[in-house]
Amino acid sequence: MFLGIDLGTGSCKALLLKSDGTILAEASEAYSVQAPRPGWAESDPLDWWQAVGRAVRAVVNRRAAEIRAIGLSGQMHGVVLADARGTPLYPTILWADGRAVAELEALHKLSPAQRQRLANPPVVGMAAPSLLWLKRHQPKLYQAARWALQPKDWLRLRLTKEAASEPSDASGTLLYDLQADSWAWDVIEALELHPGLLPPLIPSSQIAGTLHQEAARHLGLLEGIPVAAGAADTAAALLGSGLQVGEAQLTVGTGAQITVLLAEPKVDPTLRTHLYRAALPGQWYAMAAMQNAGLALEWVRALLGLSWEQAYQEAQTAPAGCEGLVFLPYLTGERTPHLDPLARGVWAGLGRHHQRSHLMRAALEGVAFSLREGLEALGEVIPPHAPLRMAGGGTAHPFWQQMLADVLERPLIVNPVRSASARGAAMLGALALQIPIQNPSPLPANTLPSGADYRAGYLRFKKLYNRLTDWFKAR
Known part of the structure; x- marks a missing residue:
């Protein structure tokens, strides 16, 4: 073994x-x-x-x-x-x-x-x-x-x-x-x-x-x-989860990454996204890297005094769009697509009608919107409407999975491999002895976009960041 x-x-x-x-x-x-x-x-x-x-x-x-x-x-x-x-x-x-x-x-x-x-x-x-x-x-x-x-x-x-x-x-x-x-x-x-x-x-x-x-x-x-x-x-996670060339994966942990495995290097001419070598020879992967995913959600959850189960339950009681409340999750600056180390987190649009449930849902929507920006920044290296495999500990709850599918407008596939990075590491140990390890067969998409319309909220999200960039620089 x-x-x-x-x-x-x-x-x-x-x-x-x-x-x-x-x-x-x-x-x-x-x-x-x-x-x-x-x-x-x-x-x-x-x-x-x-x-x-x-x-x-x-x-x-x-x-x-x-x-x-x-x-x-x-x-x-x-x-x-x-x-x-x-x-x-x-x-x-x-x-x-x-x-x-x-x-x-x-x-x-x-x-x-x-x-x-x-x-x-x-x-x-x-x-x-x-x-x-x-x-x-x-x-x-x-x-x-x-x-x-x-x-x-x-x-x-x-x-x-x-x-x-x-x-x-x-x-x-x-x-x-x-x-x-x-x-x-x-x-x-x-x-x-x-x-x-x-x-x-x-x-x-x-x-x-x-x-x-x-x-x-x-x-x-x-x-x-x-x-x-x-x-x-x-x-290592791409190897351990069995991703094939041309397939894409969404990983949500402390940060978040959207990656697509490539058979040849394709450099983003705008240098907004990343290109790295893969674990196997003759492979590369393009990546949109967002710093603030689970990091921002964990901060909000703790700030609001909720367990994770309570956080998801309360968020579901607020309507999509949070009645005008928008959250920017950039607690530590942001990489894709803004390349802005000075950006910071913001709740905007607060009114007396907003409750704790709105704050929690707005945080989830804000992280999902930042992932949508990352997906769009990758452009044509990801085939249109292709499903995304989900990996990482931050994609487990069905409500959150559905929100991600709706915001990204992509089918999602739950990755059957737990601890994909550690599994990929073990596979590299086996390959060092020239022993190949078989990966599990891919699963069909199990979370489809429901038709919920987040497009207006996404546009508000993008406009908010653009209007605050000078303020971030002047802090």
């Missing part, structure tokens, strides 16, 4: 996968995300290490001798500044971090040809601006560092004592040339970053090292187990 470890933003998952594709066991362990200043988002990698140990021990139990390989997946874009042994020198700057706004200027000054080869918009939270921030504000630590690693690559260093990365995570750093499939050395030079901080690149399904004695003891495993390079969480 094969062990998949998914290092998420707020928790890690461990999963045991049998050779026939059956998930035998899975476990999750949470850890905290700190915000020492407004707009910052950090984690302590040593918290990850302890959580991974607990999660792996929970699923392995007495099966340690049966684990043939380990695969990894993890949250994208973060930067772990570490010494040669993997000891963190500074808290990890996460994808949701907004501190490096000033550092984006250096990326905007790159030549048009360089930016097209990066194939992604310059946004805060990605590795390049975060590294520039560290160089400017923590120069001694920057000079002392041996590695600047993506989260799952740091975890692999702790497991194997070998540093490496792979294309799916590297392509999300703004330091990777999508055309050449290598680090963008000319961009790194133009940004005056130290090229030696970046590890060598190997394929996602290649063995990157073996589990060393200390790590094996921590995880309750045997020394010497092969560890695959792994993949970024979204790339």
Whole structure:
């Protein structure tokens, strides 16, 4: 059997996968995300290490001798500044971090040809601006560092004592040339970053090292187990859920992504959406990335003092459109389509007739409208009216599923695979030993647009953001 470890933003998952594709066991362990200043988002990698140990021990139990390989997946874009042994020198700057706004200027000054080869918009939270921030504000630590690693690559260093990365995570750093499939050395030079901080690149399904004695003891495993390079969480999820070229997936978690798997790279000429390498060779995926999905809904739910079941129940008692109430969910700025780190959350149109139920429903509608903007930004890479597979923990409730289908005007398919990123990680471990794992057959669409008209609310939503952009900048 094969062990998949998914290092998420707020928790890690461990999963045991049998050779026939059956998930035998899975476990999750949470850890905290700190915000020492407004707009910052950090984690302590040593918290990850302890959580991974607990999660792996929970699923392995007495099966340690049966684990043939380990695969990894993890949250994208973060930067772990570490010494040669993997000891963190500074808290990890996460994808949701907004501190490096000033550092984006250096990326905007790159030549048009360089930016097209990066194939992604310059946004805060990605590795390049975060590294520039560290160089400017923590120069001694920057000079002392041996590695600047993506989260799952740091975890692999702790497991194997070998540093490496792979294309799916590297392509999300703004330091990777999508055309050449290598680090963008000319961009790194133009940004005056130290090229030696970046590890060598190997394929996602290649063995990157073996589990060393200390790590094996921590995880309750045997020394010497092969560890695959792994993949970024979204790339691993596409593999683990069995997405085929041309198919699209909607993932709702802390953030949200709409992705479509491609057989050739198609760069968005406007650079509003993203293009990354997939987990398998010869595949890419286009993505609309929205930062504020479950993150914003969890904030509203807690603010209103509701359980999740109460939140959905109360929201259903308010009418569609919330009688003029509109919610912008941009608590941490936004990526697709606005590329605006200064945007913030707003309820607009409040009247005395509005109740708590209106506030909750408006939040759900606001997140759904932001997903509609992301879908539209992807344009022709997604076939018209094609269904979307649903993944992630934030798509489970039928009322929410129906609202998403109505707003997006697309049929939705519930993904039969739980913990798709962890499953994809385990599959990469199997592929490292040249053992293919079969995916479940796709299901027919089970949530169809009902004809509920959200178009007027969607237009109000778009107009509200456009009218507030100057106010966001002047805060």
